[in-house]
Amino acid sequence: MSSALDEDTRQTLDAGRETAGAMLRSAQKDLQKVFIVFLVGFIGSFYALRLYVWGFLERITRSQMDAATSGELQIIAQTPFDVILLQAKIGLVAGIILGLPVFIYFSRDALRDRGMWPSSPISRWKLALGALLATVLFFAGLAYGYLVFFPVMFAFLANNALSAGFTPTYSIVLWAQFIFLLTLSFGLAAQLPLAMSGLAYAEIVPYETFRDRWRYAVVAMFAFGALFTPPDPFTQIMWAIPMLVLYGFSLYLTKVVMTAKRGSEQISIKAAAAGHWNVILGIGIVGGLLVYAFFARGGLPVANDLLAWMGSSRRLSQPGASLPVSRTVGLALWTTLGILLAGLVAFMYYVYAELDDAAAPIAVSDPADIDLSELDAAGIRAAPPEAFADLSEDDAVSMAGDAMDDGDKEKARAILERFDEAEEVREAESSAPQSTTEEIGDRASRASGTFLDEFTDGEKDEDDIGGYYTDIAFILDSLTSRAFRIAAVFGIVLAATFGWLYTGGIGRVFEQFLSQLPSQVTPESINVVALHPMEALIFEVKFSTLIATAVTFPIVMYYAWPALRERGFVRGNRNIIFGWAAALVLGLFGGFVLGYTTVAPTVISYLVADGVRANMIIAYRITNFFWLIFFTTAGIGILADVPVLMLLLNTAGVSYRTMRDRWREVTVGIMAFAAVATPADVMTMFLVTIPLMFAYGAGLVVLFFVTFGGRRDLSRWTANA
Incomplete structure (x- = not known):
């Protein structure tokens, strides 16, 4: 087996095994803690499914169905072990997901030795903020899926099956796998803002790429919806529209993050917020008043009437109805929440505006006229390359020395780094060969012309x-x-x-x-x-x-x-x-x-x-029953077409003797096709192969008589057509 792998693959596998072994050794003394976390996830998921989740999922499935459709729907277990094995599998996955971060944390020493752990410390508040944002987004995706998408989708699917004469009798295994797959897709799709902003912040994918390629993102969202949702326009729109809104929000968040990264060294966020505290407070108060007016001035009945008009069975409740508090206290809580949310939006807007102004490039008529000595370290790094094009080594060293005398080591380092970059560019330009457009085109032509020749050893005959x-x-x-x-x-x-x-x-x-x-x-x-x-x-x-x-x-x-x-x-x-x-x-x-x-x-x-x-009780599955009908109806037509096709091939130049002598190859080809296109058992393969070979034999008999034993060539009839 190892001889079939190249050297790079073997080295990669060996490095992976070594890393896994080192991680196990590093976390050996803490494996008990990892196992406890895994066990908590496994047992908790197992009993949560048994006591709460199955009933919750069934209520979600039936929530938008009418009484007749809901009465026809059944969720069945096909074998005695379906439910318990499914619970065990889901619990196992949940335990692994919970235990894996703990295991990675305890094996961080082995990862650090191999350069696979962050070298610079990450502040805990950033980690906590990132984890909180990821969690909120994940549950927001789940909320949309379970409150809006799933009820409408299952009602549509069940009604479609009933209208076709089928009984929606869902296997609990297939039903649960379908729900959990879409659940995971909604949760992961909701991570789009965090993923886009993280990729842009790490400078892996620039923000401008996300901004300029939005058309491709739209096409990808509709294509994903067409693959993983029912193929009706309404359900696809239900999938795609929230994704488009989420993509727009992700673009805005990514721009905020990148603006903050570029401008945070020049201004203080606290100072930017303090400069607009009165406007932020005013907007927050207005937001709270709007929430108060909604509940106190008849907005709640209007919203419930709108939900009823849309066909939804859900209704908004009065303030405090879902909490053990009075209506007055509940109204005060909602008003406070409105103040906080409106103030947060205003705070984000004004801080972003200040950061955007600070990160804006310096407007000059000629980049070479920029006075580098007047810039700080961030300005040196943000300056255009033209400002360093004519900078000599003595000038760069002198400017760096002045910065060191002023105690600004970061500026001195930035000056020398930018000078080195400009020097590399000048050396590359001076050493590059002078190639004309014609020479480049000639090389491209030769490359495109010799690629296929190299692939085919310069031969292009019909046997190659x-x-x-x-x-x-x-x-x-x-x-x-x-x-x-x-x-x-x-x-x-x-x-x-x-x-x-x-x-x-x-x-x-x-x-x-x-x-x-x-x-x-x-x-x-x-x-x-x-x-x-x-x-x-x-x-x-x-x-x-x-x-x-x-x-x-x-x-x-x-x-x-x-x-x-x-x-x-x-x-x-x-x-x-x-x-x-x-x-x-x-x-x-x-x-x-x-x-x-x-x-x-x-x-x-x-x-x-x-x-x-x-x-x-005769209950056939759709795929088995209708494909059986297809093979016993259209399949008979295909058998009838085999002799017809053989006659047509003879008119195209394939002789009777060739078809007769090549029957073994035809048999092998049909058996190979049957092995791939039919269920994986020998009996079904022969049930497909034997009738086709009989049809092939009938075609040979027909050709024998039509061509007088191969002495007449039907292709001559069409040669001059």
Whole structure:
């Protein structure tokens, strides 16, 4: 195994093992404390889930559902060990998360020896402020998820499943994993302000990057929402809009942090706040009066009426209703909170304004005219490079000596550092070769031209990977001008199919299919359940994508036909693709009709009959039941298309003898496809492979008669088309 790894990988693994061992040795005497913290997290989470969390999550799931939908919804355990194992797994993760920071803290000596621990001390108030902000943001994300997003989303998912004829019978494992995954996503997404400001403060990602690339952030948020939320516009907007607001707040906070970093050395925050104390106090009093007027002058009933109009069951309570105090005391507490919040906002605004003015660059007509001797250490570091371009070594040493005489060691160090930077720039410019634009372009042309040659040893024939790469690039390039049309057709078919399924089409197909079953199997005896909250929607999206791909493929072939013909892959005029598509569609449709009217009902009734006779409850999962229907209907059409495709390939130049002699390779390819595309068991793989090989054999028989045993070549018919 180790011989398969390169030297760098082995060194990395060895360093990781050594670091882990050193951390364990360093924290050895405190491992008992780490274990106690882990045990507290494990046991606490285990019993919290058992006593409180399951009931809370179920109430959240049902909170926005009507009585009928809530009555149909069930949360089940599929095995006797589902609940206890799930609680143990969640408790284990919670214990590790709680114990890991403690373990890292006790192993800090080993990390410090390896340079993986901060060398400069960090003040405790900064750590406490950062931890408090992270905690507040995390719980704010959870509050939005549990109070707004989850109730609306689960009501939508359950109603969609019922409208399609499915029973929302959620597995407790899949349901809980889905909730906790989204919970974690909301909590982590809420850390965006802290992450952006921290990256900018550490100068890893500049603030200007976050500001200028906001369009990419918007696209990423909607893309993430499309992947991890139900694919309806309302739910995606519910996800994306708070994220956009959070991104805007994060930009503002990042700008405040960077302004404070650049200007804090020039002014005092206390002095900036003291200079505007009267305005800050006035704004705070106005904020408190607004809160008082809201509760005392009829604002509360208006807000509750608005919530009722929006369809929410939540209502705002009177001051003091949730606390063991009177209404007067509660009103005073809310008024005080309003004063503090309004005053805090005013304080942040005026401090930021002072810091922004202090951090603003010095406006001069010519940067070289800046008098460096008049600047302090921060000004020296903030001065533009042009101010040091003509500075001689003697002048720099003299200015640094004057700063040392004045007791300003930091300024002296800054002068020498900036002079060294300017000297390095001058040396780099003097030693750089003089390259013209033409020389640069010539080097770029040679580099781009030799890259593929080096990759393919200078050969690009059809037997080399370079030749295939060139062919594929040529074909894809020919589709570039048609990409919009192809994408438009794909999108329209996808949206139309999904819209039809989403608005009840899948339920109508299900009812019509049940009506085809024999009389001994009644439709009421078959139930189709959704074990995952998004299972119905995921099936609809997958099926819609499959239909859109099938419809778009002939169009892609039509536009790619000239390039394929030029590369020698096909023959004849591209209008032949319409004949190919028509032949395949007829074969697929004929097989589908046979499967839908005969094969699928026979198979389903055979599978269900024994269970019905034994008075069992038949509850099939959506994915299993509908893919079974798909394979016994469209699958029959695919089998019918195998001989048709073999005939078409023969007209394209693939001879009968080649297909006959290559049956072993075809068998291996089909088995490999079945192993990947079907459940991981040998029986299912053979159930897919054997019918396809029978269809392949039927195609060989058809070709034998059509080509007179291979003596006639059908490709000559289309060679001059």
